[in-house]
Amino acid sequence: MPASATACVLVVDDEPDLRTLYELTLLREGYEVVSAPDLAQAREWLAQRRFDVLISDMRLPDGLGLELLRELVEQQRSEKTIVITAYGSAENAVEALKSGAFDYLTKPVDLKQLRTAVQAALQSQRMEPAAKLRRTSASEPVRSAPPPPGGVQALARIVGTSATMAQIRQRIEKVATSMAPVLILGESGTGKELVARAVHECSHRSDGPFVAVNCGAIPDNLIEAEFFGARKGAYTGASHDREGYFQAARGGTLFLDEIGDLPLGMQAKLLRVIQERRVRPLGGVQEEAVDVRLVSATHKDLVALVKSGDFRQDLFYRLNVIGLRTPPLRERREDLPELVLALLQRICAESGQAAPTLSDAARDYLRSRELPGNVRELENLLQRALALSSGSVLEACDFEDQGDSAEAPSRPSHADQMAESPAPPPVTESTGIPADLQSYLDEQERQVLLKALKECDFNRTAAAARLGLNLRQMRYRIQRLGITMPSDDEDTQG
Structure with a gap:
C-alpha cells in the first residue's frame, strides 16, 4: 500500500467550512484526516496518537497555532507542521518557520498548494527512519534522519x-x-x-x-x-x-x-x-x-x-x-592540507592525469600564504602550479613563479563567465599603454593559442608542441582563458 494511503493528517481550524474543505481535499488524496476546532482538542488528539502532518491555523479561539508548534518541537515529536497565516501576515509566517514549521500557507488557501505542501511534508517524513514513524512514546527523543x-x-x-x-x-x-x-x-x-x-x-x-x-x-x-x-x-x-x-x-x-x-x-x-x-x-x-x-x-x-x-x-x-x-580560510587553517588534497584530486581527475604530491617546502609555502581569495584562490594556485610543474611532486618553486598572483582578483565563477563575454581591454590612445596590463596580456595569449589550435585542427597535443608547451600547460591555458573547443575528444587525434 502506498505511503500516502496510510498517512494521517491532523487539521486544526476554528472555521467549520474551511475545516471541512481541507478535510475533503485531503481525503480525496487518500490520506486519513482528523480535525480539531481549537488547541485543546488538538492537544487531546496528539496525546492519543501520532500524526504524519499537522495543519494549523495561526489564530485559534484558545490561543495561537504557534503554541502547538513549539510544544511539538519541545517534545521532539516527528509531525511535520504546516501553519496557515492571514494574508499579509509576513511576520507570523517567518516566526512559524523560525520556530520549526515545515512550511506555511497564506489565506485564502490555494487547494493545489495545500496538496503540494502536504505531499512535500510527507516526502520529507519518508526520508527519516521507519522506526521514527512508529514510535508511540511522545517523550522519546527523535534522532535526525540520515541524508539521501x-x-x-x-x-x-x-x-x-x-x-x-x-x-x-x-x-x-x-x-x-x-x-x-x-x-x-x-x-x-x-x-x-x-x-x-x-x-x-x-x-x-x-x-x-x-x-x-x-x-x-x-x-x-x-x-x-x-x-x-x-x-x-x-x-x-x-x-x-x-x-x-x-x-x-x-x-x-x-x-x-x-x-x-x-x-x-x-x-x-x-x-x-x-x-x-x-x-x-x-x-x-x-x-x-x-x-x-x-x-x-x-x-x-x-x-x-x-x-x-x-x-x-x-x-x-x-x-x-x-x-x-x-568561514574564510584564515579561520580554519587546520583544514588546509585536506583541502589541498581534495582540490588536487578533483583538478587532476578533470584533466585525466595522476594527482601529484606536495613537497614539505610546498606545504610550508601554502601555509605562509594569506589566501584572501579563500578556497577559490587556493584552487587557482594549485592549477597554475600543476601547469608549471614537470614532475610528480609539486615544489615550492612551482608556486613562487606565480609572483603576486595572491593580489590578483579571484578566478570568476562559471556563472560569471557565462554572463560576461570577454572583451579586449581598453588602451590609452595617447600612450598606447593598456589600462589593464594583465587583461591585455591574457587577450594576446588567447589569440595566439586560438591561432595555433586552428592551424592544428584543434589538436591540443600538436598545438602545444608548436608553442613549446607540454599538454598539461596547454590544458591549463585553455581552461584559464575560457577557450571553447569543438569537441571533448581532441586529444585522441594525436
Missing part, C-alpha cells in the same frame, strides 16, 4: 574536519528538512554555492532541479523576464513564451547568488512572490503558483545595505529565516 545518497556526497564535498566545518554540515542536515528560506553569508571563494547545493541534495526536493542564478550578472532591463518568465510579444524579440527561473526550479531549489546585487525595484517584486507564492510572467495575465525552496547567498554586509537603504529590510527579514555562514 546525493546528500551524503554533497556533504562530503564540503571538505574540512575543523569544528566550524563539522557544525556547518550538521546545520545543513537540519535545515534541509523544511521549506524555510536559507541565507548563506560569507566572503568570496568560501564555497557558498557548494553549501547551497548540499542543502538541496539533503532535502526532500533533491530529485527536483537546482537552479543557480547570479543576481549581479543579469541586465536590469531583462531581470523580470529572467526571474518570472515572459509571454510571446511581451518585449521586442520575445518570439515565444519562455520560462523564468522560478518556473525552471519548480519542485526543486532556486539559488539566488549575490542577492545583495539585486536592484531595489526587483527586490520589491521578489518579496511579493515570496509572500504570495505566485508569479506573473512578463506580459501575462494569469498568475502561476510557485513551488520552490529559496536559498540565497551574498558576500556583502546585508545589514549595512539595509541601513543605507540599498536593500529592503522586509526582504532581508524574509530571506534570513535560517542563516548559514561559510
